[in-house]
Amino acid sequence: MIENIRPDSLEELLTYLDQGDYYVFAGGTDLMIRKRQWQGAERRFDKAIIYLSHLACLRGIIETETHYEIMACTTQNEVAQSAILPEYIKAPIAQMATPSIRNLATIGGNVVNDASVGDSIPVFFALDAEVVLRSVHGVRRLPIEHFIQGKYHTALQHNEILEKICIPKINYDGFFYRKTGLRKASILSKLSVYVLFKVGESSMEDIRVVVGAVNDVPIRSREAELQLLMNGDVASLVAAYKNRMAASDDKRSTKVYREEIACRLIDYYLREVM
Amino acid sequence: MRNVEFILNGKAVSLETSLSRRLLDVLREDFGLTGTKEGCGEGECGACVVFLDGELVNSCLVPMNSVIGKEVQTIEGLAQTKRYRIIEDAFVMAGAVQCGFCTPGMVMATEYLVRRYKHPTNEEIREGLSGNICRCTGYQTILEAVKRVFEEVEDL
Numbered sequence: 177m178i179e180n181i182r183p184d185s186l187e188e189l190l191t192y193l194d195q196g197d198y199y200v201f202a203g204g205t206d207l208m209i210r211k212r213q214w215q216g217a218e219r220r221f222d223k224a225i226i227y228l229s230h231l232a233c234l235r236g237i238i239e240t241e242t243h244y245e246i247m248a249c250t251t252q253n254e255v256a257q258s259a260i261l262p263e264y265i266k267a268p269i270a271q272m273a274t275p276s277i278r279n280l281a282t283i284g285g286n287v288v289n290d291a292s293v294g295d296s297i298p299v300f301f302a303l304d305a306e307v308v309l310r311s312v313h314g315v316r317r318l319p320i321e322h323f324i325q326g327k328y329h330t331a332l333q334h335n336e337i338l339e340k341i342c343i344p345k346i347n348y349d350g351f352f353y354r355k356t357g358l359r360k361a362s363i364l365s366k367l368s369v370y371v372l373f374k375v376g377e378s379s380m381e382d383i384r385v386v387v388g389a390v391n392d393v394p395i396r397s398r399e400a401e402l403q404l405l406m407n408g409d410v411a412s413l414v415a416a417y418k419n420r421m422a423a424s425d426d427k428r429s430t431k432v433y434r435e436e437i438a439c440r441l442i443d444y445y446l447r448e449v450m
Numbered sequence: 451m452r453n454v455e456f457i458l459n460g461k462a463v464s465l466e467t468s469l470s471r472r473l474l475d476v477l478r479e480d481f482g483l484t485g486t487k488e489g490c491g492e493g494e495c496g497a498c499v500v501f502l503d504g505e506l507v508n509s510c511l512v513p514m515n516s517v518i519g520k521e522v523q524t525i526e527g528l529a530q531t532k533r534y535r536i537i538e539d540a541f542v543m544a545g546a547v548q549c550g551f552c553t554p555g556m557v558m559a560t561e562y563l564v565r566r567y568k569h570p571t572n573e574e575i576r577e578g579l580s581g582n583i584c585r586c587t588g589y590q591t592i593l594e595a596v597k598r599v600f601e602e603v604e605d606l
């Protein structure tokens with residue numbers, strides 16, 4: 177019989193991970209479903225599970241002078257209701273899943289699971305977040321854009337966990353976030369668009385545009401953002417993003433819908449603020 | 451297998467179980483608390499929701515590991531409270547129950563709303579019930595029941 181592990185400390189967790197092959201189990205809202213069985217039956221995992229969400233050191237939100245640090249096992253509701261975090265982080269997370277799922281689902285689980293439809297990932301792309309990965313051998317700190325490598329594919333090594341997500345503090349005037357799906361709640365995104373902006377004395381100072389759930393990884397073009405700041409030409413930015421879209425048809429939506437609506441939403445939002 | 455201890459509806463309990471067993475199965479099979487239902491088994495329908503340390507969670511996704519040392523309240527535990535009577539009356543008066551399968555989950559979600567808000571907007575009520583699916587009522591009577599609860603509950 178497979179022995180599941182409840183480590184008493186982070187050190188014990190990392191030692192186990194270094195020596196064996198485990199399912200790392202946080203909130204379980206992806207894992208329990210991937211391993212679903214008939215009614216009443218215990219979920220059958222083909223290798224041992226190591227639990228981590230009971231470890232207090234992996235939960236909580238810390239504010240430093242320069243960053244917000246969200247520990248990996250912080251739940252989505254803890255993020256959405258945080259007294260520390262700004263609205264531009266909380267609002268998109270508050271739209272994920274349902275109230276009871278958000279009490280279980282962790283931020284780290286959404287990032288490591290790395291589904292193309294993971295709704296927190298576009299937000300972290302826009303904010304230039306970094307992930308901190310820890311193993312018994314030490315710590316690695318990577319920009320989120322290097323960590324996320326493809327659909328269900330990250331740079332996480334088998335003996336590492338995601339410890340926290342570090343988000344540089346920025347001064348922003350406003351943001352737009354829109355996720356579209358078959359219904360309003362408890363739905364995986366067909367697409368999402370996230371725009372952050374800062375207005376300077378006489379013109380726009382900073383603008384960031386990210387499209388989620390269209391490609392396998394979120395789309396963000398720093399070059400197009402910079403061009404827009406220089407020439408104010410919204411149509412060119414939309415064309416640059418459109419060029420990078422490679423959506424496909426699946427049970428949630430079609431390529432045409434995803435790309436068309438994403439372009440229109442970017443266009444609409446940018447014209448509102450430019 | 452290991453010994454798992456937790457508080458269930460106000461009483462300390464313990465049982466021998468595996469850490470990966472679902473709280474839903476332990477409640478229904480080991481404790482006979484069948485008010486908590488299994489609809490979808492994948493977090494979508496809300497028929498299985500319970501309070502875990504005061505937070506509403508889908509017990510079909512909760513392994514027993516997450517329950518160790520915590521407090522679980524099921525619909526049977528809530529039924530012992532004064533506020534449950536108000537919620538029950540409101541559901542009856544509004545005709546919010548047809549087959550009844552979703553009802554325990556709807557009542558738990560209503561209680562969670564009452565714990566969070568004093569005067570919720572319609573939008574907040576809808577969001578609060580967004581994790582609960584009902585195949586019978588069409589939701590209007592349930593929304594009406596929840597609004598009645600908020601009219602009554604100020605007395606408590």
Ligand SMILES: Cc1cc2nc3c(=O)[nH]c(=O)nc-3n(C[C@H](O)[C@H](O)[C@H](O)COP(=O)(O)OP(=O)(O)OC[C@H]3O[C@@H](n4cnc5c(N)ncnc54)[C@H](O)[C@@H]3O)c2cc1C
Nearest residue numbers: 202203204205206207248273281282285286294295338493
């Ligand atoms: C009804 C329902 C609605 C949903 N709605 C949405 C939605 O709107 N948007 C959305 O994006 N997702 C949604 N999801 C998916 C899911 O809730 C999220 O992806 C969630 O954030 C996963 O977190 P978790 O803690 O439950 O992950 P788990 O299931 O515990 O883990 C997911 C994966 O990440 C790994 N992992 C977790 N934490 C760590 C860590 N710290 N270090 C290393 N590896 C780790 C696990 O090994 C596993 O591979 C929904 C799920 C359900 C059931």
Ligand code: FES
Nearest residue numbers: 489490491496510
């Ligand atoms: S049975 Fe748990 S949400 Fe449907």
Ligand code: FES
Nearest residue numbers: 549552584585586
């Ligand atoms: S009353 Fe039948 S499912 Fe809601």
